[in-house]
Amino acid sequence: MDYVYYPGCTLFTKARNLDECARKAAERVGFTLNEMPSWNCCGAIYNTTSDDLAAQVGPVRNLAKASQLGDRLVTLCAACYNVLKRAQDMLNGHGDALVRDRLLAFVEEPLVQPVKVLHFLEVLKNDIGWDNLRSRVVRELAGLKVACYYGCLMVRPAEVLSFDNPENPQVMDELMGVLGAAPVRFDFKAECCGGYLVVNRRDVARQCSDRIVENARAWGAEAIVTTCPLCQFNLERLPAASASPLPVFYFTQLLGLAAGLSEHELGLTSNTPTATEFLRAKGLT
Amino acid sequence: MQRARQPRVGVFVCHCGINIAGVVKVPDLVAEASLLPGVVTARDYVYCCSDPGQKIIRDAVRNDRLERVVVACCSPTLHEGTFRNACAEAGLNPYLCEIANIREQCAWVTADRDAATAKALGIIKTAIAKATLDRPLEPVGLPLTKRALVVGAGIAGIQASLDIANAGYDVVLVDKEPSIGGHMAQLSETFPTLDCSQCILTPRTVETGRHPRIRLLTYSEVASVSGFVGNFKVRIRLKPRYVDFDSCTGCGLCMEKCPGRAESAFERGMTRRKAIYRLLPQAVPNRPVIDPEACMYMKKGKCGTCARICPTQAIRFDDTERFVEEEVGAIVLATGYELLDATRLGSYGVADVPDVIDGLAFERLLSASGPTSGEVKRPSDGKVPKHVVFVQCAGSRDSTSGVPYCSKICCMYTAKQAILYKHRVHDGEATVCYIDVRTPGKGFEEFYRRATDEGIQYLRGKVSKIFRQGDKVIIWTADTLAGRKLELEADMVVLSTAVVANPAGVELARRLKIQLDPHGFMTEAHPKLRPVETLAAGFFLAGCGQGPKDIPETVSQASAAAAKVLALFGQDKMFHSPTTAEVDEDVCVGCGYCERTCAYDAVKVDSARRIAVVNPALCEGCGACGVACPSGAISHRNFTRQAICSMIGQD
Numbered sequence: 013m014d015y016v017y018y019p020g021c022t023l024f025t026k027a028r029n030l031d032e033c034a035r036k037a038a039e040r041v042g043f044t045l046n047e048m049p050s051w052n053c054c055g056a057i058y059n060t061t062s063d064d065l066a067a068q069v070g071p072v073r074n075l076a077k078a079s080q081l082g083d084r085l086v087t088l089c090a091a092c093y094n095v096l097k098r099a100q101d102m103l104n105g106h107g108d109a110l111v112r113d114r115l116l117a118f119v120e121e122p123l124v125q126p127v128k129v130l131h132f133l134e135v136l137k138n139d140i141g142w143d144n145l146r147s148r149v150v151r152e153l154a155g156l157k158v159a160c161y162y163g164c165l166m167v168r169p170a171e172v173l174s175f176d177n178p179e180n181p182q183v184m185d186e187l188m189g190v191l192g193a194a195p196v197r198f199d200f201k202a203e204c205c206g207g208y209l210v211v212n213r214r215d216v217a218r219q220c221s222d223r224i225v226e227n228a229r230a231w232g233a234e235a236i237v238t239t240c241p242l243c244q245f246n247l248e249r250l251p252a253a254s255a256s257p258l259p260v261f262y263f264t265q266l267l268g269l270a271a272g273l274s275e276h277e278l279g280l281t282s283n284t285p286t287a288t289e290f291l292r293a294k295g296l297t
Numbered sequence: 298m299q300r301a302r303q304p305r306v307g308v309f310v311c312h313c314g315i316n317i318a319g320v321v322k323v324p325d326l327v328a329e330a331s332l333l334p335g336v337v338t339a340r341d342y343v344y345c346c347s348d349p350g351q352k353i354i355r356d357a358v359r360n361d362r363l364e365r366v367v368v369a370c371c372s373p374t375l376h377e378g379t380f381r382n383a384c385a386e387a388g389l390n391p392y393l394c395e396i397a398n399i400r401e402q403c404a405w406v407t408a409d410r411d412a413a414t415a416k417a418l419g420i421i422k423t424a425i426a427k428a429t430l431d432r433p434l435e436p437v438g439l440p441l442t443k444r445a446l447v448v449g450a451g452i453a454g455i456q457a458s459l460d461i462a463n464a465g466y467d468v469v470l471v472d473k474e475p476s477i478g479g480h481m482a483q484l485s486e487t488f489p490t491l492d493c494s495q496c497i498l499t500p501r502t503v504e505t506g507r508h509p510r511i512r513l514l515t516y517s518e519v520a521s522v523s524g525f526v527g528n529f530k531v532r533i534r535l536k537p538r539y540v541d542f543d544s545c546t547g548c549g550l551c552m553e554k555c556p557g558r559a560e561s562a563f564e565r566g567m568t569r570r571k572a573i574y575r576l577l578p579q580a581v582p583n584r585p586v587i588d589p590e591a592c593m594y595m596k597k598g599k600c601g602t603c604a605r606i607c608p609t610q611a612i613r614f615d616d617t618e619r620f621v622e623e624e625v626g627a628i629v630l631a632t633g634y635e636l637l638d639a640t641r642l643g644s645y646g647v648a649d650v651p652d653v654i655d656g657l658a659f660e661r662l663l664s665a666s667g668p669t670s671g672e673v674k675r676p677s678d679g680k681v682p683k684h685v686v687f688v689q690c691a692g693s694r695d696s697t698s699g700v701p702y703c704s705k706i707c708c709m710y711t712a713k714q715a716i717l718y719k720h721r722v723h724d725g726e727a728t729v730c731y732i733d734v735r736t737p738g739k740g741f742e743e744f745y746r747r748a749t750d751e752g753i754q755y756l757r758g759k760v761s762k763i764f765r766q767g768d769k770v771i772i773w774t775a776d777t778l779a780g781r782k783l784e785l786e787a788d789m790v791v792l793s794t795a796v797v798a799n800p801a802g803v804e805l806a807r808r809l810k811i812q813l814d815p816h817g818f819m820t821e822a823h824p825k826l827r828p829v830e831t832l833a834a835g836f837f838l839a840g841c842g843q844g845p846k847d848i849p850e851t852v853s854q855a856s857a858a859a860a861k862v863l864a865l866f867g868q869d870k871m872f873h874s875p876t877t878a879e880v881d882e883d884v885c886v887g888c889g890y891c892e893r894t895c896a897y898d899a900v901k902v903d904s905a906r907r908i909a910v911v912n913p914a915l916c917e918g919c920g921a922c923g924v925a926c927p928s929g930a931i932s933h934r935n936f937t938r939q940a941i942c943s944m945i946g947q948d
Contacts (some may be wrong), residue, residue, distance in 0.1 A: 199764030
């Protein structure tokens with residue numbers, strides 16, 4: 013199975029390990045990510061501005077270009093997923109038709125067919141299937157107690173994203189179960205990690221991240237799993253130095269590990285050293 | 298064929314105040330109508346439905362020897378009965394009286410006076426055309442079984458059964474639980490008077506259990522219902538109790554010695570009960586049942602202690618389900634409610650936090666017969682909670698993750714629970730997080746005031762999240778009156794989870810084709826004027842199966858349903874409208890299209906004669922079979938093809 017793939021800017025810089033590991037893990041479990049050429053910023057950084065039109069230019073151009081390559085577009089970063097899926101919803105007719113026409117005229121790329129924006133997790137669950145995936149596991153993550161953290165962007169607004177239950181999402185927990193790990197239930201699956209406040213209000217972002225990590229730890233988690241580069245950064249790097257940190261993995265790293273990727277291919281060097289130490293201690297690398 | 302003589306027709310035009318006369322030119326209309334063929338008298342009156350108006354019609358029937366009456370007035374759903382009765386009193390068969398609806402279908406929807414007048418005349422012409430072809434009909438008389446079935450033995454079913462039985466009629470009362478009382482048996486005290494629920498309920502349960510006219514079938518379910526109003530046949534499934542009902546004396550020895558355990562649903566999962574158990578000490582009937590899932594003997598073949606020690610040898614490990622058949626004339630559905638499964642409310646995290654419980658569970662903690670003998674102790678560690686937070690509208694008024702409606706009882710039971718908690722734990726703190734406090738009931742507002750006066754803190758804001766932190770429960774909410782976000786720390790949280798229709802009742806209603814609203818509550822025939830009847834004749838509603846309500850309202854509705862049953866039983870036999878389908882046996886080929894079309898199971902093909910037969914007791918006269926019939930053999934009495942063509946043929 014081949015999919016048009018939109019990596020997004022962070023996956024080429026800070027979150028290189030998310031991108032590289034995802035492509036290799038995909039091959040291992042039976043699908044191929046074909047990066048779309050000349051993609052541009054998804055638009056996430058404009059999302060908080062008052063000018064909604066400017067915020068939509070990026071995602072609409074990406075979707076128009078993707079539509080020339082296929083009818084499904086896979087992405088990984090929670091922010092890209094959120095922005096692209098909301099733009100897709102607008103293009104599908106849930107919005108001002110005039111704005112839509114102006115945007116499409118402006119980007120000068122024809123939208124040749126409706127594009128369905130999919131998260132990598134949706135491909136795993138719906139197209140590959142848990143049973144199929146289970147048969148591809150070569151290294152069970154037995155007994156690994158993980159807290160699956162979804163953040164806010166994956167699940168909300170629920171009526172547009174319709175990704176999972178917005179208050180108690182499950183798909184990553186299901187995936188971890190398939191890989192042999194033991195997902196723990198915790199209370200802060202979908203609360204804000206602090207997001208971009210890390211730039212100018214580090215104290216507030218730290219409060220948000222601390223709360224998530226501490227709650228995960230209280231429920232017995234040994235590691236946190238996430239989908240979003242910003243969440244990964246905040247949860248891994250922000251919590252107070254006094255607390256012993258929890259390793260924070262991308263779900264693709266644990267998928268790759270279970271599917272037989274080498275330690276090098278997991279890109280653990282981009283995580284804090286805790287991550288490598290943790291997997292070693294568990295006898296998984 | 299000889300053409301029938303044109304019958305003598307009287308036309309009566311009602312002004313309906315200005316409803317009709319304000320638009321239709323009544324004098325012109327009467328003048329035109331009087332010239333129509335067959336019309337021997339045409340009159341008008343300001344309110345035909347009034348006594349003088351009816352007298353005009355009665356006098357005209359007698360004096361002008363009318364053979365057909367057409368009343369041009371409001372919708373037949375309102376006054377067809379009135380005018381047909383008036384005709385009958387004057388000696389004219391009531392089915393020869395027709396309504397020309399010139400209000401809803403003309404005056405109310407037409408602005409131009411001349412157009413309205415012309416249209417009214419057209420409507421009158423069609424009514425005359427139909428009346429001309431009408432035949433005199435007699436209502437269908439049917440036998441009537443004067444026994445009632447009541448499904449559900451909560452306070453609604455108990456009240457309805459006692460009212461019917463005390464009026465002298467037999468009642469079969471069915472409940473799926475081993476004993477009666479329903480949710481009311483779980484409650485501690487009742488608002489707004491704080492009288493003990495058991496104390497007011499047990500006289501009724503005892504009376505029900507001993508009533509010579511009530512056949513009580515507990516641990517039983519309605520398997521099927523056939524027949525029709527006055528003549529239902531009900532098949533009831535008796536679940537195996539594994540205890541012989543007649544020889545058991547209810548001594549309770551077996552329950553003392555039984556080693557098997559299972560989670561107690563009656564105690565809302567807060568404690569474990571024996572494998573042989575009764576719901577509560579005051580159980581009616583006071584006979585235990587064995588839970589085969591928890592019984593060691595039935596699972597593994599070891600134990601059998603109860604059988605060894607039973608003084609009357611009442612244990613029957615080989616018991617099986619049985620069925621009984623009952624014939625009844627009316628059915629009261631009192632299937633009650635359940636509380637919404639709180640695990641649906643993702644951010645309230647109830648499943649994994651033992652100290653977040655629902656309102657019924659808190660009732661058990663307050664109840665003297667509950668798992669803590671009435672001491673408020675929290676489920677996780679048995680400590681007395683010093684701060685309890687009550688969360689209102691947990692699922693109610695929340696169309697995203699719960700239900701859109703208000704559950705009606707939570708504001709009041711929470712005030713009660715908070716008051717009772719403060720009475721038990723003097724240094725305890727009670728906080729109520731609410732979005733509105735609704736107190737429309739006798740003494741309710743005063744009761745809510747009492748709660749605030751007794752120091753219970755009310756915070757207005759919707760709770761967004763509940764989670765565990767150490768041995769505390771954290772509540773994120775807001776105080777919208779002060780305009781600030783709040784994080785509360787509690788020892789225990791009580792969720793007022795939404796009242797939903799009992800799933801077993803929903804399933805039964807679906808099988809019986811009782812109309813349900815989108816939330817599974819049974820729908821009354823009219824929300825204001827027929828609140829305890831259903832659209833299916835012979836089925837009546839009582840209690841929370843129809844919608845959330847408190848005990849006084851439930852009891853009132855149950856007595857109302859009983860009154861409706863008694864009104865039915867007060868007749869010598871039943872009468873059903875004769876305007877039903879009829880089959881021309883010479884034309885019918887027995888193809889069965891009608892049988893497949895009928896929504897009421899009223900038409901069946903007689904396989905021996907290969908002819909469709911209509912059961913007039915079940916036929917609602919909808920006409921669907923007549924449309925489906927390829928050979929034109931089925932027609933509708935007084936609504937024949939000929940009549941319809943004649944009506945259409947009027948210009």
